[in-house]
Amino acid sequence: MSHSDLVIVKTKNPKPKPDPNRLAFGKHFTDHMFVMDYTRDKGWHHPRIIPYGPITLDPSAMIFHYGQTVFEGLKAYRTEEDKILLFRPDKNMQRLSRSSLRISIPPLDEELVLSYLKELLHIEQDWVPSAEGTSLYIRPFVFASEANLSAVPANEYTFIIILSPVGSYYPEGIHPVSIYVEEVFTRAVRGGTGAAKTAGNYSASYIAQEKAAKKGHTQVLWLDAIEKKYIEEVGSMNIFFKINGEVITPALSGSVLEGVTRMSVLELLKDWGIPVVERKISIEEIKKAYENGLLEEAFGTGTAAVISPVGDLNWNETKMVINHRQTGDLAKKLYKTLTDIQTGRQADPYNWTFPIDE
Numbered sequence: 602m603s604h605s606d607l608v609i610v611k612t613k614n615p616k617p618k619p620d621p622n623r624l625a626f627g628k629h630f631t632d633h634m635f636v637m638d639y640t641r642d643k644g645w646h647h648p649r650i651i652p653y654g655p656i657t658l659d660p661s662a663m664i665f666h667y668g669q670t671v672f673e674g675l676k677a678y679r680t681e682e683d684k685i686l687l688f689r690p691d692k693n694m695q696r697l698s699r700s701s702l703r704i705s706i707p708p709l710d711e712e713l714v715l716s717y718l719k720e721l722l723h724i725e726q727d728w729v730p731s732a733e734g735t736s737l738y739i740r741p742f743v744f745a746s747e748a749n750l751s752a753v754p755a756n757e758y759t760f761i762i763i764l765s766p767v768g769s770y771y772p773e774g775i776h777p778v779s780i781y782v783e784e785v786f787t788r789a790v791r792g793g794t795g796a797a798k799t800a801g802n803y804s805a806s807y808i809a810q811e812k813a814a815k816k817g818h819t820q821v822l823w824l825d826a827i828e829k830k831y832i833e834e835v836g837s838m839n840i841f842f843k844i845n846g847e848v849i850t851p852a853l854s855g856s857v858l859e860g861v862t863r864m865s866v867l868e869l870l871k872d873w874g875i876p877v878v879e880r881k882i883s884i885e886e887i888k889k890a891y892e893n894g895l896l897e898e899a900f901g902t903g904t905a906a907v908i909s910p911v912g913d914l915n916w917n918e919t920k921m922v923i924n925h926r927q928t929g930d931l932a933k934k935l936y937k938t939l940t941d942i943q944t945g946r947q948a949d950p951y952n953w954t955f956p957i958d959e
């Protein structure tokens with residue numbers, strides 16, 4: 602199979618573009634989507650770009666019953682020169698393969714998928730918004746589409762890429778959030794699916810998310826499932842702490858999702874000569890650092906918000922207010938550097954950005 606198999610069917614009814622200043626996350630979708638099928642005998646085949654719209658599935662489609670599915674999330678940005686840039690899409694494609702392997706989904710050809718994505722973006726380029734902080738969110742996903750109730754890996758899958766213009770995560774400027782440390786529920790456990798970007802990890806986490814929201818907090822901080830001691834991640838972001846001048850992020854334990862933003866932050870910090878380590882870190886250690894006045898900053902990292910500073914961390918009866926609920930200097934510098942590289946405002950010495958041909 603090669604790119605020349607790609608079939609393109611353009612819509613006859615292009616939609617009006619939404620108001621770029623009022624873009625809610627994941628509510629608006631572009632005119633076209635990419636679709637490809639898999640069967641055991643043909644492998645991945647029939648790549649096509651078609652008008653965006655509902656799909657039909659048999660009620661016995663295996664995705665509904667056993668949740669065999671993986672997804673990705675990345676963004677395309679419009680530069681001041683009207684170029685369109687992707688940020689490290691190769692890393693998302695590699696992660697899609699790793700997630701697929703874990704969920705027993707047949708892998709896609711990473712380079713080929715990236716070339717289809719570029720083709721889709723080429724067609725949809727007018728949908729990449731230009732207002733400050735906006736971007737085109739890209740959601741590739743694969744699911745078991747075979748009609749069959751057997752609890753075994755499916756013989757048929759569908760791969761789809763949809764695109765959604767999204768607004769600034771921080772319409773009123775970057776601001777710290779309140780975090781609740783979850784002690785009862787678990788998101789993921791070593792040997793489980795925590796390191797794969799798969800739907801079940803999300804549905805398993807909602808109950809704690811609802812609990813945190815009821816208590817007035819924005820996000821959940823997850824502890825390891827076995828000892829309930831070590832920090833894993835926060836909501837759907839990886840987490841970093843700055844303690845006494847050193848930056849610490851939980852090591853990839855097998856149950857932590859390896860974020861592309863996390864990876865990029867680690868590379869930037871090393872480049873800037875800021876001490877940084879990936880290691881196990883317990884919530885008790887954070888509390889001690891806080892009590893000793895050494896907990897300087899905490900922030901989450903992920904594609905949606907890029908950098909999300911933590912204003913307070915709530916663990917049982919302890920409320921740790923971090924940096925007077927102000928965004929720290931390091932969080933600010935990382936946010937500016939990453940978003941400047943993503944939008945082409947700053948040179949990209951790391952070759953992280955991939956242009957889309959116009």
Ligand SMILES: *Cc1c(COP(=O)(O)O)cnc(C)c1O
Binds near residue numbers: 798834858859860861
């Ligand atoms: C996607 C995701 C992240 C962040 O990954 P990025 O590649 O930086 O967007 C972190 N944790 C979880 C659970 C995720 O699903």
